[in-house]
Amino acid sequence: MPPNERLRSALLTAGITVRQLAEEIGVDPKTVERWVSTGRTPHPGIAHRAAAVLREDLAHLWPAIEQGRRRSRGSGELVTAYPTRSSAPLDMWRTLFERAEQRIGILVYAANFLHESWPDFNELLAAKARQGCRVRVLLGDADSPIIRGRGAEERFGHGIESRCRVALMHYRPLAMSSGVELRVHATTLYNSLFVGDDHMIVNAHVYGMNAYGAPVYHLRRMHDEGLFDVYAASFEAVWEQSRLPGEDE
Structure with missing residues (x-):
């Protein structure tokens, strides 16, 4: 547990x-x-x-x-919250992926902090895939006007496009690993999502602010149609619109 x-x-x-x-x-x-x-x-x-x-x-x-007294939708699913991503403990992210056995999902534009914090992050994901865990990674398409628009909103210039390219460089070796699925997307990203079985970390996006300065929520799935399922459905919706890196739109 x-x-x-x-x-x-x-x-x-x-x-x-x-x-x-x-x-x-x-x-x-x-x-x-x-x-x-x-x-x-x-x-x-x-x-x-x-x-x-x-x-x-x-x-x-x-x-x-x-639980019997409080069955309203989403109640009890919020484990903890942090005012910024930078204030959340780094081990929380690592633990999310290390304990996953059935599914790992990453929906971001770049989130290079994962590889920057753990140089062996690819090895961790590849090992999970070999053990039968389904690993799906969704990265922002650096050539998308959506990405350029987000950079302008955050006054980050072309930095976010560069970080998307760096993220793809980090994850691309995993494309050859069985059980790992890597795709890019061009959707407006309202939240970055990190899934490990029935646990999820939501990094909210705030207009004009880089993700590291925005709030983070740790959710645990408690029942159907709760907060966890709402965010999980958005992951699936983006997955359906995504494509393989280098694949023509």
């Missing part, structure tokens, strides 16, 4: 350590550590006490406990 990032964030915000929380609610510190590191769900009564100490909503910390 994935870590409980909401609980980890609540502890940091409250300035309370794992041991301190354990003492307050009368459980072993290793039990609280497992709640954080493995995502285990505590008994409802203990969970209520923990939420009270942390001054957090129980349903926010452990959505499964109150």
Whole structure:
């Protein structure tokens, strides 16, 4: 099970350590550590006490406990949010892809920060593909007027076109890997999407702002037709309009 990032964030915000929380609610510190590191769900009564100490909503910390009470669309799917991409921990991205077993999806214009942060990123994706994971990568078409327009909006000049070309250079070796599908698109990108099985990182796009300065949301699919599925559908829509690199439009 994935870590409980909401609980980890609540502890940091409250300035309370794992041991301190354990003492307050009368459980072993290793039990609280497992709640954080493995995502285990505590008994409802203990969970209520923990939420009270942390001054957090129980349903926010452990959505499964109150899933029957809160079934509105999209509730509980937001794991955590960051005001900017640059403020989100780098390990969050790496973990998303390392834990994926069935599907990996990347919908961006460039997002060169992945290869810049991890020189072995291609090896990671290729290894996942060999293990049976479907890997799909969608990059911006550097020759598209949409890309040029985005550069003008962000006052980035031709920089974004160059970054799209660099991104294609990074990913192109993967085109020969079985299980990896690489395409380019010329759509207006409202959000960059990074998918690993039932987890997704959404990098929102803000008019006139480079993506690294825009908010990031970590979503976890909880049920049909929720927030996750809304964004997943947009990935599929762009995929249907994409083409192979070098293929005539």
